[in-house]
Amino acid sequence: MTGPSQCPACGAPLTDQARYCHRCGRAVTVGGIAERTPWFVAWSLVVLALGGITYFVVTKGSAAARPDMANAGAGAAAPAAGSGGAPPDISQMTPRERFLRLHDRIMTAADQGDTATANRFAPMALLAYGMLDSYDPDVRFHAGTIHIRLGQYAEALALADTIDAEVPNHLFADLLRAEVAQDQGNRAAFEKSRRSFLAHYDAQIASGRPEYQEHQAVLTAFKQTSAP
Numbered sequence: 001m002t003g004p005s006q007c008p009a010c011g012a013p014l015t016d017q018a019r020y021c022h023r024c025g026r027a028v029t030v031g032g033i034a035e036r037t038p039w040f041v042a043w044s045l046v047v048l049a050l051g052g053i054t055y056f057v058v059t060k061g062s063a064a065a066r067p068d069m070a071n072a073g074a075g076a077a078a079p080a081a082g083s084g085g086a087p088p089d090i091s092q093m094t095p096r097e098r099f100l101r102l103h104d105r106i107m108t109a110a111d112q113g114d115t116a117t118a119n120r121f122a123p124m125a126l127l128a129y130g131m132l133d134s135y136d137p138d139v140r141f142h143a144g145t146i147h148i149r150l151g152q153y154a155e156a157l158a159l160a161d162t163i164d165a166e167v168p169n170h171l172f173a174d175l176l177r178a179e180v181a182q183d184q185g186n187r188a189a190f191e192k193s194r195r196s197f198l199a200h201y202d203a204q205i206a207s208g209r210p211e212y213q214e215h216q217a218v219l220t221a222f223k224q225t226s227a228p
Contacts, residue, residue, distance in 0.1 A: 095128060095132050095133065096132060099125060099129050099139065099142070100139075100142060102121055102124055102125035103143075103145070103146060105121050105125075106118045106121045106122055106149060107145070110149055118149055119149075122146050126143065126146060129142075129143045136166075136211075137163045137166060137172050137173075137209075137211060138210075138211040138214070140162055140163050140172070141159070141172040141211070144156040144159040144160060144172075144176040148176070148180060153180045153183065156176050157177065157180055159176060160172075160173040160174075160177050163176070169200040170204065171201065171219060172211070174193045174194075174197035175218070177189065177192075178194060178197065181193060197222065197223070198223065201219075205219070
């Protein structure tokens with residue numbers, strides 16, 4: 001069976017054996033449904049492929065619109081099993097309050113042996129620390145203890161040096177150095193920090209610095225355990 005000499009749709013010239021137009025793809029023979037079946041199949045595959053691509057793009061975009069830490073205090077900070085209590089809601093806090101609350105969350109988890117929760121909150125706390133508009137020995141000390149929990153001893157010692165430069169003989173500098181030395185099993189460094197702490201303890205406490213009053217229990221405990 002021969003086809004027409006030109007396409008009835010676009011007018012392109014056709015050979016007698018042509019079954020489809022080489023320009024627009026229209027079926028040009030008189031075979032009915034059987035002749036059009038390949039085109040139906042081809043277009044069905046195209047539609048299915050486009051549908052799959054659209055679904056992938058939409059679902060991927062939807063997932064990207066829901067970051068894990070969209071609300072650092074409520075949505076993202078779901079506690080791990082065994083961590084105890086709800087996560088802190090830090091969305092309405094000042095940057096300093098946010099950092100200190102995250103620090104407390106990390107220390108509590110670490111004391112309970114929940115290293116997964118401590119490690120999960122640590123980067124968030126250090127990010128909050130980096131966003132502070134002012135720094136003092138107290139926040140530096142808290143940041144240093146987080147670095148120690150992460151095994152980042154060089155960063156913790158750098159903060160101890162900064163505290164010492166800002167307030168010479170500050171007790172928090174000795175505390176950080178002693179804790180790093182203890183973690184590393186460096187007895188000589190620990191003893192050096194212990195002696196410095198004891199030598200400056202009375203004068204520093206007499207200075208009445210507010211961070212000493214807030215952490216009096218920690219300072220007293222270290223003084224008692226460090227006593228010769």
